[in-house]
Amino acid sequence: MNRLxxxxxxxxxxxxxxxxxxxxRCLRLVEILFKNRVDKQGLPYIRHLVRVSSKMSTYxxxxxxxxxxxxxxxxxxxxxxxxxxxxxxxxxEALKLVTKVESSPMDSKTTRLKNYHEMxxxxxDSGNPLAIELKFNDMMDNFNPxxxxxxxxxxxxxxxxxxxxxxxxxxxxxxxxxx
Numbered sequence: 001m002n003r004l005x006x007x008x009x010x011x012x013x014x015x016x017x018x019x020x021x022x023x024x025r026c027l028r029l030v031e032i033l034f035k036n037r038v039d040k041q042g043l044p045y046i047r048h049l050v051r052v053s054s055k056m057s058t059y060x061x062x063x064x065x066x067x068x069x070x071x072x073x074x075x076x077x078x079x080x081x082x083x084x085x086x087x088x089x090x091x092x093e094a095l096k097l098v099t100k101v102e103s104s105p106m107d108s109k110t111t112r113l114k115n116y117h118e119m120x121x122x123x124x125d126s127g128n129p130l131a132i133e134l135k136f137n138d139m140m141d142n143f144n145p146x147x148x149x150x151x152x153x154x155x156x157x158x159x160x161x162x163x164x165x166x167x168x169x170x171x172x173x174x175x176x177x178x179x
Contacts, residue, residue, distance in 0.1 A: 002084045003076050008032060022086055023059065026066045029085070033074050041150040045069075048141060055137040057178075064091050064098075064134050071099045094130035097123050098138070113161060120166045129177040136170040139163050 005013045012032055019025040030049050037045040053065025067087065070077055079092050100119060107115070123131050141147070143163045148156050 002081050003078060004029070004081050004085065007076055016085060022088075023063055023066070025085060026063050026087070030066050030070065033070060033077070037073070039147075040155060041147060051141050052134070052137050055141070056133060058130070060088065060091050061130055061133055063087065064094050064130055065137065067091070067095060068098055068134055068138060071095060090130065094128055094134060097126050097128055097131035098135050109158070109161070116162055117166065120169060124169060124173040127177060129174070132170060132174045132177055136167070136174050139167055139170060143167065 002013075004016070008016070016025055016029050016032075019028060027050075031046060034045045034049065039045050039048055049066050049069065052068060053062045056062045056065045067082065070082070071079065079096065082095070083089075083092060101115075120135065123135050126132075143159060148159065151159075
């Protein structure tokens with residue numbers, strides 16, 4: 001059974017299943033799933049998902065942009081649930097590549113940075129253009145100076161450490177795969 005049917009009310013689940021266009025179906029899903037979530041600035045999280053989606057170059061990429069934090073941030077949703085509402089295998093494959101494995105709160109910053117660097121390496125090594133483009137656009141949105149100015153200095157420093165060298169690696173990888 002699809003876990004979405006357990007979480008959403010019956011009306012919401014039927015509404016989503018009956019939306020003919022995949023992008024619109026996924027947009028409605030994330031509107032519901034992220035309804036009460038905010039980003040580090042205290043703004044509705046859905047804005048991040050829509051901004052990343054809008055930067056993607058293909059229809060499948062736009063769907064991936066909407067869904068890219070779903071598995072990572074909504075603990076009860078699994079890949080199979082998304083397949084059951086029509087998300088194609090190519091999007092699921094890219095989603096698996098960009099979904100972070102949960103870090104332990106006990107991990108040091110050095111360990112978290114190493115793990116993130118390795119994850120970016122796996123995305124690049126996959127050669128998956130959807131995953132590479134998504135991670136680049138996600139990172140650019142998270143690293144946007146307009147967004148950075150509204151978060152703490154400590155959080156800004158962390159993002160500089162985390163994203164600094166990775167943005168260039170992803171940009172170079174994306175330039176290679178989009179040719």
